[in-house]
Amino acid sequence: MPPRHRDTDRVPSRLEGRATWLVSRAYARSSGLLNAGFGAAGGGLRGYHYRLLAALAEWGPASQAQLGRQTGIDRSDVTAALTELESRDLIERTADPDHGRRKIVTITAAGVDQLHRLDQVVDGVQDDFLAPLTPAERDRLVTLLTRLLDTPH
Amino acid sequence: MPPRHRDTDRVPSRLEGRATWLVSRAYARSSGLLNAGFGAAGGGLRGYHYRLLAALAEWGPASQAQLGRQTGIDRSDVTAALTELESRDLIERTADPDHGRRKIVTITAAGVDQLHRLDQVVDGVQDDFLAPLTPAERDRLVTLLTRLLDTPH
DNA sequence: CATTCAATGTTGGTCATGCCAACATAGCGA
DNA sequence: TCGCTATGTTGGCATGACCAACATTGAATG
Numbered sequence: 092m093p094p095r096h097r098d099t100d101r102v103p104s105r106l107e108g109r110a111t112w113l114v115s116r117a118y119a120r121s122s123g124l125l126n127a128g129f130g131a132a133g134g135g136l137r138g139y140h141y142r143l144l145a146a147l148a149e150w151g152p153a154s155q156a157q158l159g160r161q162t163g164i165d166r167s168d169v170t171a172a173l174t175e176l177e178s179r180d181l182i183e184r185t186a187d188p189d190h191g192r193r194k195i196v197t198i199t200a201a202g203v204d205q206l207h208r209l210d211q212v213v214d215g216v217q218d219d220f221l222a223p224l225t226p227a228e229r230d231r232l233v234t235l236l237t238r239l240l241d242t243p244h
Numbered sequence: 245m246p247p248r249h250r251d252t253d254r255v256p257s258r259l260e261g262r263a264t265w266l267v268s269r270a271y272a273r274s275s276g277l278l279n280a281g282f283g284a285a286g287g288g289l290r291g292y293h294y295r296l297l298a299a300l301a302e303w304g305p306a307s308q309a310q311l312g313r314q315t316g317i318d319r320s321d322v323t324a325a326l327t328e329l330e331s332r333d334l335i336e337r338t339a340d341p342d343h344g345r346r347k348i349v350t351i352t353a354a355g356v357d358q359l360h361r362l363d364q365v366v367d368g369v370q371d372d373f374l375a376p377l378t379p380a381e382r383d384r385l386v387t388l389l390t391r392l393l394d395t396p397h
Numbered sequence: 398c399a400t401t402c403a404a405t406g407t408t409g410g411t412c413a414t415g416c417c418a419a420c421a422t423a424g425c426g427a
Numbered sequence: 428t429c430g431c432t433a434t435g436t437t438g439g440c441a442t443g444a445c446c447a448a449c450a451t452t453g454a455a456t457g
Contacts, residue, residue: 111278147260
């Protein structure tokens with residue numbers, strides 16, 4: 092039998108079973124779905140905005156540096172994303188009375204509403220993303236990834 | 245007990261068990277390790293170059309469009325990455341005698357050597373990346389991700 | 398055979414995520 | 428008081444991924 096000549100749906104064997112390769116493919120798919128969903132229903136918001144709104148809704152007002160640490164987003168990117176959220180009136184920035192430079196960021200009612208809409212999008216994407224797996228397999232995958240990431244490194 | 249005030253090592257509960265979130269965190273870690281490894285030992289090459297060299301070494305000479313389909317890299321990015329590989333004499337581009345526009349890309353001996361060096365890097369990164377998991381867990385993770393990605397979507 | 402269509406390589410953009418450096422300023426600790 | 432750290436901001440870079448347009452070529456269709 093001659094070698095197969097199909098161009099696509101094949102992966103060099105060097106990559107095939109590599110965890111880093113699989114994770115990068117999974118991420119490409121996941122972020123594609125997420126961007127499509129955010130683009131369609133998110134009013135131009137992206138992952139950074141969702142993370143920040145989620146942190147504010149869950150833990151209440153915080154300084155920008157605090158938000159950065161909570162969400163794993165760089166301080167400079169926090170600044171930019173908050174400026175966009177502020178221009179849409181989804182958050183408010185007020186000066187911290189006890190600290191000259193610090194600003195306290197608060198989510199607005201509209202921000203909470205928007206967050207709920209984004210939650211819907213994210214939920215839908217989970218289903219699409221995990222569609223090939225059974226519920227038990229989905230749980231196992233989540234557990235393994237959680238263990239992989241929880242361990243300090 | 246007052247609420248905890250630690251800034252870091254926490255994740256909004258909305259994100260915590262989400263597969264897309266975990267995958268994005270895993271990818272951030274994995275690509276960080278990979279970039280560090282490639283930067284240290286890869287002679288300025290990146291993931292695209294590795295994928296292309298791997299495909300050429302495994303399946304032999306191919307046209308650029310073929311390479312793009314094999315590796316999942318866009319035609320335009322293939323062009324750019326091949327130009328860089330060519331300038332390092334890791335690949336060669338020759339005109340296809342049977343086809344005017346098409347170019348046949350071949351990996352050179354130096355390219356094969358470089359690929360072997362990159363293999364070492366990638367192998368080392370797998371170990372770092374998967375360190376928190378037992379061998380059995382690593383296998384399960386790879387199996388689950390493979391199943392997740394194999395299914396046509 | 399002629400015309401259309403698809404494939405090819407290339408150029409030149411865009412976007413999102415993640416970093417890093419530098420800076421001015423503010424607060425804190427030694 | 429002096430020096431260190433934290434803070435918000437600006438501006439930049441790298442990587443991966445994608446897209447549009449173009450000229451050219453081969454192949455398919457009428």
